[in-house]
Structures are given as structure tokens and as C-alpha cells.
Amino acid sequence: MTEPGALVSGGWLHPSLLLILGALLIPLLRDRMQQGYRILLSLAFLWAVWQTVPGIHAAFGFLGLDLVPGRADKLSLVFAYVFALITVIGTIYSLHVKDNVQHVTAYIYAAAAVGVVFAGDLVTLYVFWELMMLASVWLIWRRRTPESYAAGFRYLLVHAVSGVLLLAGIVLYYTQTGSIAFNQMDITGPAFYLILVGFMINAAVPPLHAWLTDAYPEATITGAIFLSAFTTKTAVYVLLRGFPGTELLVWLGAIMALWGVVYAVLANDIRRLLAYHIISQVGYMVAGVGMGTAIALNGTASHAFTHILYKAVLFMGAGAVIHMTGKSKLTELGGIYRYMPMTFLLYMIGAFSISAFPLFSGFVSKTMVVEAAAVDYRAWIWLMLTMASAGTFLHTGLKLPYFTFMGKDSGLRPKEAPWNMLLAMGIAAFFCVFIGVYPNWLYNFLPSPVDYNAYTVGHVLWELQLLLFTGLGFFLLLKYVGGDAKISLDTDWIYRRALPRIVGWVRRVGGAAWTGVVRTLQRSLEGAVVTLMRHHGPQGILARTWPTGSMVLWVAVILAGSLLLYYL
Amino acid sequence: MIHMGKFLEMLVRNARTLTWVMLALMAGLVIADVLIPTGYGRFPWDTIGGFGAFYGFVSCVLIIVVSKLLGYALLYRPEDYYDDALPRDESANEPGQTPEGRND
Structure with missing residues (x-):
């Protein structure tokens, strides 16, 4: 299990590695050369996936964790085949597009999706899961309209929540079982539900679905093809692998x-x-x-x-x-x-x-x-x-x-x-x-x-x-x-309207309450200052300079008093 | 491709004939479903001939009516409902920018 750098092992090249490294070269090429290269690269990716046979192809120890980035069986292969096929189709569809950012991120997105389905452990899965999010958002942003910028940010926020829930679930799962292997979930409790909800957000299960219908229509024409294929279907794959027979679903x-x-x-x-x-x-x-x-x-x-x-x-x-x-x-x-x-x-x-x-x-x-x-x-x-x-x-x-x-x-x-x-x-x-x-x-x-x-x-x-x-x-x-x-309201109304309104309301009401408190404090302080002024101020009774004459008078009074007491 | 367009136009011109062909086909289907036993008996409606036709029609009407009611009563908003939350984009008035966004 511990052969470092085993991503290329036994003649098996991880298709995702091939595609990501290949994608990074795209900006170096221009025009027809670039178009030809993109077609060849997507075909090479399809070939690498097609060549994969069931088995454990890559596994190594890292920081005490058993990482398995290359686990293939019939379930993962059926998803990998169609992901690779749609990468080729999407490449042809976007052949005329001149935008290197889209080309590179679309391939990284596809590679990450295949990385998820070949992941035999939860940590590898998590890494590719997040990579999918980071790559795919560019396919929305590159539409370059104000709507797509805003929709992209909302997309990012929702998937960040999905990622955090998933990570928390994985950490709990590890502390509970001592393993990070990704198979059917054999636990109950918070870890089960955290991972499930993390997956459900990406599968667009209501009420956690609105990111999809918010973002996809704002994506680029060609980017939408990749988006419609990968995110929800990798989520279906991980649900199939981890949660078959969950009645709630x-x-x-x-x-x-x-x-x-x-x-x-x-x-x-x-x-x-x-x-x-x-x-x-x-x-x-x-x-x-x-x-x-x-x-x-x-x-x-x-x-x-x-x-x-x-x-x-x-x-x-x-x-x-x-x-x-x-x-x-x-x-x-x-x-x-x-x-x-x-x-x-x-x-x-x-x-x-x-x-x-x-x-x-x-x-x-x-x-x-x-x-x-x-x-x-x-x-x-x-x-x-x-x-x-x-x-x-x-x-x-x-x-x-x-x-x-x-x-x-x-x-x-x-x-x-x-x-x-x-x-x-x-x-x-x-x-x-x-x-x-x-x-x-x-x-x-x-x-x-x-x-x-x-x-x-x-x-x-x-x-x-x-x-x-x-x-x-x-x-x-x-x-x-x-x-x-x-347009029709959907559950994204909650974070596009209701929450901002609540925040606005809290700001207004909280602001008013705070001003009130400060004003009350100010008033009592002012009162205290006025009282102090009355007694200790320049005109205050305690600040008057008393003439020595009055002291003599008081001494005489005390003496007279004590004399009186003495004779009584 | 030009031929394909002409062919489609021909179909559209003969829409009335096509409609009758379609309706005849649908009637035939229902009759076939009544006559041919489906071989399934897991639900009470499996053995009712033509139930698929009934359920399809009812589903269609129900979906349209319920959804539109929900829309008008609750969910519809003007198209610019969320626009006040948009970031200000300096390039919005650049040439080549259609209202639908750039298409490449």
C-alpha cells in the first residue's frame, strides 16, 4: 500500500493526471494548433479511461493515511466512461471558443469529476470534490456579465458549505472508525448525516438545489454542457457508493x-x-x-x-x-x-x-x-x-x-x-x-x-x-x-432576499437599540456630572471656600456644647 | 440542411392531417391497451385498459394548473426582482455586449 508517487503504476496512468497536465499546456498553443491539441487531449483522456480495468491501480500512504486515488470497479467505470465521452463532445462543441481560461478550467473540472469516481478514500474524494468546485465556477464567471459574476459567487458559497459539511463528516468518520476508505457508510450519527448532506447539496436535492438553477443558465454557452454533466452526476455516484438503501432518499x-x-x-x-x-x-x-x-x-x-x-x-x-x-x-x-x-x-x-x-x-x-x-x-x-x-x-x-x-x-x-x-x-x-x-x-x-x-x-x-x-x-x-x-422565487430567495433582509433588520434594530443604550448611559452620566458639578463645581456647596471666621464660630459652638455637657 | 427546412415546412403546412393521424394513433393505442393484457398486476391500475392515457392527460392538466396557480399566487416576481443586488459592472456598456451576455 505504500509506494509513494504511485499515480502512474503498473502501466496505469491516472486519466485525471493526464488531463490536468495536458490542460496546462493549452495556453501555449494558438488557433488551429490549439483546436487540434484539445481534440487529441480529450481523446487521450477517453482512451485512458477506456483502458482502465477494475482493480486498485494506485495507493500510497501519506501522513499516516491510506490514500487510494486509483480504485476502479464497474460502478466507477460506468460513470468515468460517460464523463470522458462528454468531455470529447464538449470539446467539439466549444471548438470555436477563444478563451483559454474556459478551456483549461473545463478540463480540470472533468479531470476532478473522474478523480472523484476513481477515489477509493474520502480524503482523495474531498480534494477532487473541492477542485471540481474551484474549476467549474470559471465556466460561469467567463460569461462576463454582472449576473454571472453574482451567480458564480452564490454557486461558490453554496458549494463551500457542501465542502465544509463533507470535511467535517470525514473527520468524524475517521475518529469513529479509524479508516478513510470510501465504501457504503456503515455508521450512524452525525458523521453519516454530515457526509450525506454534503453529497445532497451537490446532487441538488431540494431544498438545497437552488444553486443549480441559479447558476447554470448564467454560465457560458459551452460551459453549461460541462456543468450539466459533472457536478450532479458525481454526487449521484457518491450517493450510489455510500448511501444505497437510505429510505429518506x-x-x-x-x-x-x-x-x-x-x-x-x-x-x-x-x-x-x-x-x-x-x-x-x-x-x-x-x-x-x-x-x-x-x-x-x-x-x-x-x-x-x-x-x-x-x-x-x-x-x-x-x-x-x-x-x-x-x-x-x-x-x-x-x-x-x-x-x-x-x-x-x-x-x-x-x-x-x-x-x-x-x-x-x-x-x-x-x-x-x-x-x-x-x-x-x-x-x-x-x-x-x-x-x-x-x-x-x-x-x-x-x-x-x-x-x-x-x-x-x-x-x-x-x-x-x-x-x-x-x-x-x-x-x-x-x-x-x-x-x-x-x-x-x-x-x-x-x-x-x-x-x-x-x-x-x-x-x-x-x-x-x-x-x-x-x-x-x-x-x-x-x-x-x-x-x-x-422569474419565480425558489429556495435561493432565502439567501438572496430573506437573509440579507434579516441582516438589514438586525442592523437597523440593533443599531437603534445600541444608540438607545448609549443615549441612556450618556443621560445618566450627564446626570452624574451635573450632580458632581452641583456639589463640587465652582459654585458647588462643597467647593466653597469657607472663611476662617466661620471656623472660629463653629469651634466656639463646640466648646459651648462641651461646657454645657460638662455641667449637666 | 435547406431540404430539412423545406421538409419541416411541409409538415407544418399539413398540420391538420398530422393531427388526425396522431389522434387515430392515440385511439388505436388505447384500444390495443384494452385488448392486450399487459402482463403486470402489481398495482390495481395495471389491469385497467387505457389507464396510461388517462393518467398522462390528468398529470399534464394537473401539472399545468397547479404550477401556474402557484406561480401567480406565490412565486412569480418581476424579472428585475433581484437586480438591485447586482455588482456594478464598468464593462456593461462595451460594444459587443448583448443583454444576454457574451456568447463565447
Whole structure:
């Protein structure tokens, strides 16, 4: 266990190390050279991940701790594969961007996400966890608008809280068990909950979710692709690893799935709508983790895999629209399908996938989680998850594309998105269809053997009815479902409005109280000074100079008194 | 790509026909669901033909109505609601800065 510097051991190079070191060279290159280098680097990263076989590849002792930065098994590999794949896709999508800060931080972010899934101990996990936060915030800030600066700082603050809770939990865990190995949590008490809440913040579990929908729509067009893939899905991975079968998560997951749907109705910004559907989709995964059965955990892992790909298609489609039109609101878009038909069609492949239409990827993964609820006879959870499924199609499959690409003509005449954006969307969309048609390709990567067939008559009939009649509802209520030019309050209101107001109130009331106290003290002091002045001041009775005559008089009085007493 | 745009326009022109095709397909689905046993019996509704259609429609209407009510009664605010907390940005009026931010 104690070979120092074992990050490159037995022919295994840690993919994160490769990507971080490679990323640092990006600023040295320019133009075409740089573009080619970025593609090669992301492909090398994918290759390094793909070459990784299950086993302990790197472990060493450091300050008395057994660090294991290279633990791979089927669970970590399925996440690493899709993280590496989306890094390549994101690279192609952002090929035209000339901003070294974004290129470098996006790769460090991807490397840190893979570092988390290969971490066999909690300290390594924590280091990569924080690195993810520090790298990813730049993808928000580099939008360079006042909104993105502010949103980035809020993002940073929330994740700093997550990091502190996680660290506190790890320290308690170590003192309790004497180990930092990261496996299923076998303890109870504060350490369990601190680590759980730390993970839940990154998984965007309500009410700790608002950082996501606050920050992602303010990120750069290309940065949002990386953001939508890594942070929440590494959180799903660590929940899968550490907290399978935690009953609380079943209900939180089902609430999440619906929470995202409700807010997506109210959203007007297209990327905010999609961000709320990240929360909704991660809800299925969190619920799957909570159920903890083999089929539920397989469903969670496979849904994370398909989700990253179809969510990337959706964010890339929305990003392409914003890139070409400069508009991001449903109320300002419309009728542009003629001008961006490829973007529209590729977006729709992502939309059919997230909605779980048969032959698209979401169908083979989402129904596995829903099936897991059915196998356990969890009727309420099943109904909630199915309702969220209808809501998903309603928004990402109908509302967003209808009011963006179809609907009333907004007068916008954009050109089709650039080739690299379309290519990146095309690759991701290919995987959406490929996995939907040939699910065994994905099922082979899953942590346990899969004994599940999505394509039963019952499933297909149910899903098609559910989705098409959702569509009927949409077109009947078309007048009422469009975006409103409003924003909706979410739990971030607490730290954006309520807390500042409380602080303001405390300042005002506290200030007034303090002034009062000072004034009262002043008044009593003034009183004391006045009294002293009366007695000891220049006119005071005790400060008068008494003439010697009066002393003689008093001596005479005393003498007379004593004489009187003597004779009595 | 131009062909793709033309193809989509053709579809939009024939929206009425497409709607009828779609409705026929949906009716067919419900009939199929009534006739074909699904093979599942874990929940009471598994054996009711066409329940998926009913639940999908009800879910859709419920989600829209409840959410919009929540929005208008409680959650909606003007778009500039949080703007007073924004940092002052000197570069905000630089050329090339769209209201939606820089796109690269």
C-alpha cells in the first residue's frame, strides 16, 4: 500500500493526471494548433479511461493515511466512461471558443469529476470534490456579465458549505472508525448525516438545489454542457457508493422529480427550464439510490449515463439557439425552425430521449428506476415518478421546442448553428438513439448483471399512452402554457432576499437599540456630572471656600456644647 | 440542411392531417391497451385498459394548473426582482455586449 508517487503504476496512468497536465499546456498553443491539441487531449483522456480495468491501480500512504486515488470497479467505470465521452463532445462543441481560461478550467473540472469516481478514500474524494468546485465556477464567471459574476459567487458559497459539511463528516468518520476508505457508510450519527448532506447539496436535492438553477443558465454557452454533466452526476455516484438503501432518499428523490417539473412550467429562460429538468431527472436517480435494490441501483447508474448524453444534447441545442439569436427567453423566441432545422431535429432527439419514448435512451434507463418502484410495490413513489415523466415530456419535449422553434414568428432570422456545434450534438444524439435501440451495450457496463427488459408490450403501451395523452393536454391548454416574462422565487430567495433582509433588520434594530443604550448611559452620566458639578463645581456647596471666621464660630459652638455637657 | 427546412415546412403546412393521424394513433393505442393484457398486476391500475392515457392527460392538466396557480399566487416576481443586488459592472456598456451576455 505504500509506494509513494504511485499515480502512474503498473502501466496505469491516472486519466485525471493526464488531463490536468495536458490542460496546462493549452495556453501555449494558438488557433488551429490549439483546436487540434484539445481534440487529441480529450481523446487521450477517453482512451485512458477506456483502458482502465477494475482493480486498485494506485495507493500510497501519506501522513499516516491510506490514500487510494486509483480504485476502479464497474460502478466507477460506468460513470468515468460517460464523463470522458462528454468531455470529447464538449470539446467539439466549444471548438470555436477563444478563451483559454474556459478551456483549461473545463478540463480540470472533468479531470476532478473522474478523480472523484476513481477515489477509493474520502480524503482523495474531498480534494477532487473541492477542485471540481474551484474549476467549474470559471465556466460561469467567463460569461462576463454582472449576473454571472453574482451567480458564480452564490454557486461558490453554496458549494463551500457542501465542502465544509463533507470535511467535517470525514473527520468524524475517521475518529469513529479509524479508516478513510470510501465504501457504503456503515455508521450512524452525525458523521453519516454530515457526509450525506454534503453529497445532497451537490446532487441538488431540494431544498438545497437552488444553486443549480441559479447558476447554470448564467454560465457560458459551452460551459453549461460541462456543468450539466459533472457536478450532479458525481454526487449521484457518491450517493450510489455510500448511501444505497437510505429510505429518506426515496421520498426526497420523488419530490425532486416533481419539484423540477413544477418550476419548469414557470420558467421562461430556456436554459433555466432545462436546469430544472436536471433536478427532476436526478430525482429519479436519488430515488433509485434510496430504494437500494439491484435493479434500482442499475437503473440509477444507467439513467445517469443516458441523462448526461441527452441533457448535453438539450443544453447544446438551447445553447446553439442563444448563440445564434442572442435571445434566451421563450417570450422572445419562436418560429425559427426554418432557419435552424438541424438544431431543431437534434434537439428533438434529446427531447424524445429525456421523455423516455421507446427507441430512445431514456426509455431503457428511466423505466428501470420506475420498474424498481413497482417491484417493491411502492405505489405513491411510482405514481409520482410517472407523473414527473409526463411533466418532462410536457416541458422539454413540447413547451420548450414549441415556443422556441415553432409557435408565433418572433421575427428572428438566425443562421444554422456552426458545424462543430451540430457535430457535437450529432454525436451525443447518436448515442441517445443507439442506447435506445441497443440497450445491452449500456447494460454491460452496469454494476450488477441486468435482468430487465424495457421493451415489454406493457411498458411500451403504457409509456406511449402516457406521453401522447400528455401531448393532447398540452395542445388543449396551449394558450396557458407559454412562458411568462417573470422569474419565480425558489429556495435561493432565502439567501438572496430573506437573509440579507434579516441582516438589514438586525442592523437597523440593533443599531437603534445600541444608540438607545448609549443615549441612556450618556443621560445618566450627564446626570452624574451635573450632580458632581452641583456639589463640587465652582459654585458647588462643597467647593466653597469657607472663611476662617466661620471656623472660629463653629469651634466656639463646640466648646459651648462641651461646657454645657460638662455641667449637666 | 435547406431540404430539412423545406421538409419541416411541409409538415407544418399539413398540420391538420398530422393531427388526425396522431389522434387515430392515440385511439388505436388505447384500444390495443384494452385488448392486450399487459402482463403486470402489481398495482390495481395495471389491469385497467387505457389507464396510461388517462393518467398522462390528468398529470399534464394537473401539472399545468397547479404550477401556474402557484406561480401567480406565490412565486412569480418581476424579472428585475433581484437586480438591485447586482455588482456594478464598468464593462456593461462595451460594444459587443448583448443583454444576454457574451456568447463565447
